[in-house]
Amino acid sequence: xxxxxxxxxxxxxxxxxxxxxxxxxxxxxxxxxxxxxxxxxxxxxxxxxxxxxxxxxxxxxxxxxxxxxxxxxxxxxxxxxxxxxxxxxxxxxxxxxxxxxxxxxxxxxxxxxxxxxxxxxxxxxxxxxxxxxxxxxxxxxxxxxxxxxxxxxxxxxxxxxxxxxxxxxxxxxxxxxxxxxxxxxxxxxxxxxxxxxxxxxxxxxxxxxxxxxxxxxxxxxxxxxxxxxxxxxxxxxxxxxxxxxxxxxxxxxxxxxxxxxxxxxxxxxxxxxxxxxxxxxxxxxxxxxxxxxxxxxxxxxxxxxxxxxxxxxxxxxxxxxxxxxxxxxxxxxxxxxxxxxxxxxxxxxxxxxxxxxxxxxxxxxxxxxxxxxxxxxxxxxxxxxxxxxxxxxxxxxxxxxxxxxxxxxxxxxxxxxxxxxxxxxxxxxxxxxxxxxxxxxxxxxxxxxxxxxxxxxxxxxxxxxxxxxxxxxxxxxxxxxxxxxxxxxxxxxxxxxxxxxxxxxxxxxxxxxxxxxxxxxxxxxxxxxxxxxxxxxxxxxxxxxxxxxxxxxxxxxxxxxxxxxxxxxxxxxxxxxxxxxxxxxx
Amino acid sequence: xxxxxxxxxxxxxxxxxxxxxxxxxxxxxxxxxxxxxxxxxxxxxxxxxxxxxxxxxxxxxxxxxxxxxxxxxxxxxxxxxxxxxxxxxxxxxxxxxxxxxxxxxxxxxxxxxxxxxxxxxxxxxxxxxxxxxxxxxxxxxxxxxxxxxxxxxxxxxxxxxxxxxxxxxxxxxxxxxxxxxxxxxxxxxxxxxxxxxxxxxxxxxxxxxxxxxxxxxxxxxxxxxxxxxxxxxxxxxxxx
Numbered sequence: 001x002x003x004x005x006x007x008x009x010x011x012x013x014x015x016x017x018x019x020x021x022x023x024x025x026x027x028x029x030x031x032x033x034x035x036x037x038x039x040x041x042x043x044x045x046x047x048x049x050x051x052x053x054x055x056x057x058x059x060x061x062x063x064x065x066x067x068x069x070x071x072x073x074x075x076x077x078x079x080x081x082x083x084x085x086x087x088x089x090x091x092x093x094x095x096x097x098x099x100x101x102x103x104x105x106x107x108x109x110x111x112x113x114x115x116x117x118x119x120x121x122x123x124x125x126x127x128x129x130x131x132x133x134x135x136x137x138x139x140x141x142x143x144x145x146x147x148x149x150x151x152x153x154x155x156x157x158x159x160x161x162x163x164x165x166x167x168x169x170x171x172x173x174x175x176x177x178x179x180x181x182x183x184x185x186x187x188x189x190x191x192x193x194x195x196x197x198x199x200x201x202x203x204x205x206x207x208x209x210x211x212x213x214x215x216x217x218x219x220x221x222x223x224x225x226x227x228x229x230x231x232x233x234x235x236x237x238x239x240x241x242x243x244x245x246x247x248x249x250x251x252x253x254x255x256x257x258x259x260x261x262x263x264x265x266x267x268x269x270x271x272x273x274x275x276x277x278x279x280x281x282x283x284x285x286x287x288x289x290x291x292x293x294x295x296x297x298x299x300x301x302x303x304x305x306x307x308x309x310x311x312x313x314x315x316x317x318x319x320x321x322x323x324x325x326x327x328x329x330x331x332x333x334x335x336x337x338x339x340x341x342x343x344x345x346x347x348x349x350x351x352x353x354x355x356x357x358x359x360x361x362x363x364x365x366x367x368x369x370x371x372x373x374x375x376x377x378x379x380x381x382x383x384x385x386x387x388x389x390x391x392x393x394x395x396x397x398x399x400x401x402x403x404x405x406x407x408x409x410x411x412x413x414x415x416x417x418x419x420x421x422x423x424x425x426x427x428x429x430x431x432x433x434x435x436x437x438x439x440x441x442x443x444x445x446x447x448x449x450x451x452x453x454x455x456x457x458x459x460x461x462x463x464x465x466x467x468x469x470x471x472x473x474x475x476x477x478x479x480x481x482x483x484x485x486x487x488x489x490x491x492x493x494x495x496x497x498x499x500x501x502x503x504x505x506x507x508x509x510x511x512x513x514x515x516x517x518x519x520x521x522x523x524x525x526x527x528x529x530x531x532x533x534x535x536x537x538x539x540x541x542x543x544x545x546x547x548x549x550x551x552x553x554x555x556x557x558x559x560x561x562x563x564x565x566x567x568x569x570x571x572x573x574x575x576x577x578x579x580x581x582x583x584x585x586x
Numbered sequence: 587x588x589x590x591x592x593x594x595x596x597x598x599x600x601x602x603x604x605x606x607x608x609x610x611x612x613x614x615x616x617x618x619x620x621x622x623x624x625x626x627x628x629x630x631x632x633x634x635x636x637x638x639x640x641x642x643x644x645x646x647x648x649x650x651x652x653x654x655x656x657x658x659x660x661x662x663x664x665x666x667x668x669x670x671x672x673x674x675x676x677x678x679x680x681x682x683x684x685x686x687x688x689x690x691x692x693x694x695x696x697x698x699x700x701x702x703x704x705x706x707x708x709x710x711x712x713x714x715x716x717x718x719x720x721x722x723x724x725x726x727x728x729x730x731x732x733x734x735x736x737x738x739x740x741x742x743x744x745x746x747x748x749x750x751x752x753x754x755x756x757x758x759x760x761x762x763x764x765x766x767x768x769x770x771x772x773x774x775x776x777x778x779x780x781x782x783x784x785x786x787x788x789x790x791x792x793x794x795x796x797x798x799x800x801x802x803x804x805x806x807x808x809x810x811x812x813x814x815x816x817x818x819x820x821x822x823x824x825x826x
Contacts, residue, residue, distance in 0.1 A: 041748045041751065041764040042764055042765075042766070043748070043750075043751035043753070043762045043763060043764035043765075043768075044748065044751055044764070046751075046753055046762065047751045047752055047753040047754075047762065050753045050754045050755065050758075051753075051754070051755050316755070333752070333755075338628070338630050338645075338648040340650075475756060475757065476756065477755075477756070478755070478756035478757070479755055479756065479759075480733070480752075480754065480755050480756045480757065480758070480759030481631050481759075482630070482631045482632070482633050483631070483632050483633050483634075483671050483674055483675060483732075484633055484671060484674065486678070486733070486756060486757055486759060487674040487675070487677060487678045487757065488674065489756065489757070490678075490711070490756070490757040491674070491677065491708065494709070511708070514670065515670075518667060518670050518671070521636070521643045521667065522633045522636045522643060522667060522671065523633070524630060524631065524633065524645075
């Protein structure tokens with residue numbers, strides 16, 4: 001088995017996650033110890049700690065509770081629930097109680113949009129929160145009941161498949177695809193994937209066969225295959241389902257890729273929010289080793305050695321970007337690399353690396369087993385096959401849906417029983433906001449490409465709240481590397497806040513547009529390039545929701561001049577008209 | 587291998603492996619930049635050098651020159667964009683040009699003038715940032731740091747000390763110092779380090795040498811940055 005050496009610096013992040021779990025923070029002396037044993041500087045390690053949301057330099061409470069703060073959680077009342085828990089426990093949100101019993105905070109979408117509102121307690125997901133459940137949590141915490149003894153139903157994550165098509169209707173037998181690949185050869189497998197037209201399901205849609213070919217053709221002593229299970233796009237949870245129900249498929253897909261590119265080692269990069277899946281996934285890996293599907297001489301083929309390690313993320317959306325993910329795998333801050341070179345030529349440890357999404361790898365295994373015609377039996381010419389969608393928000397049947405590519409949005413809305421729909425956010429916060437006039441558009445790489453997030457908003461919703469939520473999300477998740485994204489996301493948040501409270505003028509909307517297009521054009525990576533999408537789409541497709549909140553003046557100062565004089569009035573004890581500015585000073 | 591491409595219609599030769607920025611510097615064509623210094627690995631973080639190459643926006647410092655490439659650099663649209671990026675940097679930090687020791691020899695100020703930025707447009711963040719005066723020879727004013735990571739690269743790749751690092755994320759990203767206390771005075775930093783001479787702004791300054799050259803007679807007071815280039819290269823000449 002290939003495992004990372006304990007004292008390999010690329011193991012830093014995994015070591016830090018272990019320390020965080022053991023000590024509820026990273027103790028200072030542990031940093032010194034790590035610095036010495038890994039040969040890294042103290043500042044470097046602190047830099048890594050401060051990059052990941054789930055790592056902390058000061059202790060968290062015995063119960064560390066993070067409420068998922070996606071817009072769909074909020075629409076289900078998560079903010080009120082969090083406030084209720086805060087007042088029951090006597091602790092402010094964002095703080096640790098003085099007796100160190102509990103910490104309360106919000107976190108980015110935890111991938112439970114079909115069963116929210118959701119929270120994480122010491123990394124374990126709690127779903128379907130209600131007032132009753134919150135009261136139950138408060139009691140369990142006050143009584144200091146160990147997490148292991150909490151009622152199991154709190155932690156139940158259901159599968160929730162609402163629609164199946166070719167992929168989810170297919171049976172799958174572990175090992176068949178690998179066997180076929182060994183019999184027919186790598187070239188035949190690549191040809192099959194090419195003919196099937198499999199494209200990356202993370203949203204970018206790059207040809208899978210082409211990616212594998214590029215990697216295989218790059219001269220190198222080592223090559224790696226990485227499964228991107230950092231499903232962080234707000235509102236998506238289909239990978240959670242695949243990891244929970246069909247992990248064998250994706251491990252088989254990784255093994256196929258290894259056979260094609262000649263990798264001996266692979267990684268599953270699992271987002272920290274899905275840590276509860278770590279145990280079950282490791283069991284499946286172990287089973288595959290015992291069945292000769294991983295390890296030395298796979299299926300008896302001499303020289304075909306391949307194994308898979310699972311690496312955890314620690315709360316950083318940017319690590320879903322493939323080159324940031326590789327940095328994170330190497331134990332560093334998840335800063336996206338300059339590309340080219342792309343990971344297929346220079347990836348993990350500088351070696352050629354294939355990074356594929358969970359769904360892509362699972363589909364590759366199925367195509368190897370079922371054949372080209374099976375895959376092409378649905379979908380469009382440019383987007384063959386089907387797509388898993390994570391549907392949440394205002395509909396009667398949220399959950400996992402498998403639809404053939406080419407399906408119109410209206411049909412999807414009918415299937416999930418969404419009524420009086422005002423808009424759909426497709427592709428998550430970084431995706432597109434679609435008004436009813438465009439519901440005839442289709443799910444396809446040539447029309448609406450998506451990683452699978454599908455959030456529905458009915459006519460009773462203030463869309464601006466969703467736009468504000470996504471904009472704050474990007475501010476929180478920006479890595480801070482490049483100017484337009486680092487400063488731009490912070491400015492958009494402030495500027496939109498001005499609109500939200502009714503202080504903005506038309507000039508402020510112009511500024512939002514200008515900043516947004518600057519970020520789209522000049523940002524270093526996809527995060528910054530798409531971070532303004534919610535605002536830009538909103539301004540273009542729903543201008544009224546902004547206009548209706550504007551002040552009628554053309555200019556509005558950034559702060560209230562009269563209110564700013566309050567301190568001076570208090571000091572001088574004046575409240576006469578002369579101490580006030582008429583009309584707030586405008 | 588070599589070839590040629592064009593920048594704003596001017597033919598520029600290049601050797602294989604050269605970036606658009608490398609080739610432009612060699613041809614004495616100015617592409618505004620802050621985080622780039624030819625002595626170090628290209629970074630691509632300030633985004634000021636973004637040009638359009640065959641219509642696509644790319645950072646000149648991290649994009650390889652290719653034969654026949656048509657690069658647009660100083661167009662109205664690109665300069666407007668640069669001015670906006672510069673304003674963002676001023677919004678983010680606390681840059682008080684009239685009171686800054688680096689005024690007139692500051693690349694941020696000089697590029698801002700070059701791009702026609704004459705007044706602030708946005709509400710500034712006014713972050714609370716500290717000054718680190720713990721080192722006997724050098725002072726660090728974090729208010730002026732623009733996160734170009736030149737000191738990080740110089741200390742790591744040239745001095746072999748890795749004194750500087752970046753910590754935090756997003757708008758909270760900030761420069762840190764590797765020492766038990768986190769202060770420069772307790773680090774392995776020395777005023778003779780390369781890292782002491784690469785800061786394009788007034789974030790890393792020598793102590794005991796204030797206003798040796800009067801304001802008005804400094805590098806960029808004499809000539810535009812588009813003519814005289816980076817302040818760091820001039821410092822190397824003076825010191826060397």
